[in-house]
Amino acid sequence: MSALLLETRQLDKHYGGLHVTRSVSLQLHAGDRLALIGPNGAGKTTLVNQISGTVAPSAGSVWLAGEDVTRRSQAQRVRAGLARTFQITTLAPHLPVQRQIELALFEREGLTGRAWRSIDGYPVLASEAQALLRGLGLGEHAGWPTERLAYGEQRLVELALALALRPRVLLLDEPMAGVPQGEGTRLLAALAALPKELAVLIIEHDMDLVFRFAQRIVVLAEGAVLADGTPEAIRSDPRVRAAYLGQ
Amino acid sequence: MSTDSSAPRVAPAWRAPLVVIAIGSIAWWALPDQLGLLTRIAITALFVLSLDLVVGIAGLATLGHAALFGAGAYAAGLFALKASGEPLIGLAVGAGAGALLALASGAFLLRYHGFTFLMLTVAVAQIAASLAQKARDWTGGDDGLSGFTMGPLLGRFAFDLEGRTAALYAIAVLALGLYVARRVVDSPFGLAVRGIHESRARMAALGTPVLRRLLAMYTLAGALAGAAGALSAQTNAIVGLDSLSFALSAEALVMLILGGAGRLHGALIGAVVFTLLHHTAASINPYHWLFIIGAALMVVVLLPPQKAWGWLRSRLGTKA
Numbered sequence: 034m035s036a037l038l039l040e041t042r043q044l045d046k047h048y049g050g051l052h053v054t055r056s057v058s059l060q061l062h063a064g065d066r067l068a069l070i071g072p073n074g075a076g077k078t079t080l081v082n083q084i085s086g087t088v089a090p091s092a093g094s095v096w097l098a099g100e101d102v103t104r105r106s107q108a109q110r111v112r113a114g115l116a117r118t119f120q121i122t123t124l125a126p127h128l129p130v131q132r133q134i135e136l137a138l139f140e141r142e143g144l145t146g147r148a149w150r151s152i153d154g155y156p157v158l159a160s161e162a163q164a165l166l167r168g169l170g171l172g173e174h175a176g177w178p179t180e181r182l183a184y185g186e187q188r189l190v191e192l193a194l195a196l197a198l199r200p201r202v203l204l205l206d207e208p209m210a211g212v213p214q215g216e217g218t219r220l221l222a223a224l225a226a227l228p229k230e231l232a233v234l235i236i237e238h239d240m241d242l243v244f245r246f247a248q249r250i251v252v253l254a255e256g257a258v259l260a261d262g263t264p265e266a267i268r269s270d271p272r273v274r275a276a277y278l279g280q
Numbered sequence: 281m282s283t284d285s286s287a288p289r290v291a292p293a294w295r296a297p298l299v300v301i302a303i304g305s306i307a308w309w310a311l312p313d314q315l316g317l318l319t320r321i322a323i324t325a326l327f328v329l330s331l332d333l334v335v336g337i338a339g340l341a342t343l344g345h346a347a348l349f350g351a352g353a354y355a356a357g358l359f360a361l362k363a364s365g366e367p368l369i370g371l372a373v374g375a376g377a378g379a380l381l382a383l384a385s386g387a388f389l390l391r392y393h394g395f396t397f398l399m400l401t402v403a404v405a406q407i408a409a410s411l412a413q414k415a416r417d418w419t420g421g422d423d424g425l426s427g428f429t430m431g432p433l434l435g436r437f438a439f440d441l442e443g444r445t446a447a448l449y450a451i452a453v454l455a456l457g458l459y460v461a462r463r464v465v466d467s468p469f470g471l472a473v474r475g476i477h478e479s480r481a482r483m484a485a486l487g488t489p490v491l492r493r494l495l496a497m498y499t500l501a502g503a504l505a506g507a508a509g510a511l512s513a514q515t516n517a518i519v520g521l522d523s524l525s526f527a528l529s530a531e532a533l534v535m536l537i538l539g540g541a542g543r544l545h546g547a548l549i550g551a552v553v554f555t556l557l558h559h560t561a562a563s564i565n566p567y568h569w570l571f572i573i574g575a576a577l578m579v580v581v582l583l584p585p586q587k588a589w590g591w592l593r594s595r596l597g598t599k600a
Contacts, residue, residue: 139468146468
């Protein structure tokens with residue numbers, strides 16, 4: 034069994050009387066490809082927000098590589114090896130693409146407190162950023178402001194930012210959301226080429242992608258885990274078919 | 281160094297300050313009757329530059345920036361009155377006072393965003409102005425702080441009646457301030473603050489300590505605003521309550537928008553254009569000069585820059 038990297042223990046989040054997640058327990062090991070699916074409003078993004086540290090859980094705990102990080106800040110969790118992408122693109126629209134990647138690299142290397150040497154004075158990191166962009170087919174656009182990229186390419190930059198942090202656990206919140214059909218191929222290829230040892234939790238509505246990408250699927254309904262199993266088991270689970278697939 | 285031609289590059293930090301020194305020196309030499317105006321422009325430009333770090337770079341709209349200017353002005357004035365007339369130490373004291381007030385108020389203010397932040401900056405500046413008015417023994421209250429004289433700059437250059445030393449001093453400090461601002465903005469720290477401006481959630485997800493970075497930039501802006509205030513105190517030999525006024529904060533914001541926020545040199549252009557317009561229009565019609573400023577502001581705000589550049593290029597006969 035590979036190393037346990039991420040664990041949630043009975044995560045609970047409620048806003049007054051509204052329960053968004055109910056006692057959700059998950060485990061993610063190195064190399065895992067886990068998909069989190071469920072109808073809209075099932076609590077998927079709230080769960081990811083609790084794991085990444087932007088929302089404090091009402092009860093339960095989050096563990097990263099055997100350490101309880103429930104009370105740790107988002108920044109501390111990133112340093113502990115957790116990276117995420119967002120459902121809606123949150124890139125800086127006016128910064129050149131390469132600068133965005135460099136931002137992640139500066140942050141990873143603990144350099145964003147440095148206030149004197151020029152950003153052009155870090156050639157090793159600049160080369161790393163360019164190599165990362167070339168690997169995703171964006172090398173020619175390194176100097177472009179991010180807003181000039183096609184939406185599918187912006188989603189690729191989102192992924193590149195997360196990968197630049199060299200995470201051990203990656204949370205992907207609907208990476209294909211809003212990507213036009215023709216632009217999805219490169220993104221799919223990039224997802225397929227993610228480092229093998231990386232533990233990935235993906236939220237996605239595109240069922241083709243989910244069943245192709247995931248080794249395990251967790252189904253969330255009304256904030257609670259409805260089913261947890263292999264794609265084959267989930268596909269044939271009558272509860273899932275009733276609650277989610279509408280059959 | 282990377283050789284990729286598609287890679288973004290930043291301009292050398294010394295370039296813009298050198299232009300400031302060159303233009304400032306020419307103006308100083310060519311316009312000996314306007315040295316007071318030149319000094320005022322340089323001080324205003326330094327103040328608006330510091331505002332650009334907060335508004336244009338960090339993306340925090342403030343209407344209380346005069347509090348930092350006033351803190352520097354009163355600190356430098358008091359230092360000259362009670363301790364020493366040495367200008368450079370006084371300048372450092374002013375910059376320190378601005379930075380200290382920015383650090384103390386920023387630690388509280390920066391927890392808020394948008395309109396709440398904007399209103400709280402107004403409140404802090406009003407409190408500072410009110411305190412300065414009440415503390416008559418220290419600040420001179422409504423009469424202003426005066427009665428101090430400045431020693432010679434670097435022990436050699438006395439502040440003369442024509443304002444020759446004052447103008448060169450202000451231009452040199454502006455150039456230095458611009459150099460520091462340029463270096464900081466083009467550093468990894470500056471890039472992170474620009475990232476926070478454009479996408480706070482994304483920067484937090486990258487692990488950036490958002491509040492700490494903003495506070496550091498706010499403190500630097502406070503130091504530059506404080507230095508501008510100190511220059512004003514030293515070259516005018518008086519500090520009035522207007523150095524803490526809401527009008528000063530608002531005018532600086534107008535200048536910044538006029539010149540273009542977020543680029544540093546825009547702050548300088550805005551300060552020059554506004555102060556010259558003010559000076560010229562007020563001498564033609566002292567009551568209605570604000571009309572001209574208002575019209576200029578409307579043109580800048582309503583006319584998209586691309587359209588303006590396109591029009592300019594077509595007039596000049598070059599391809600867009």
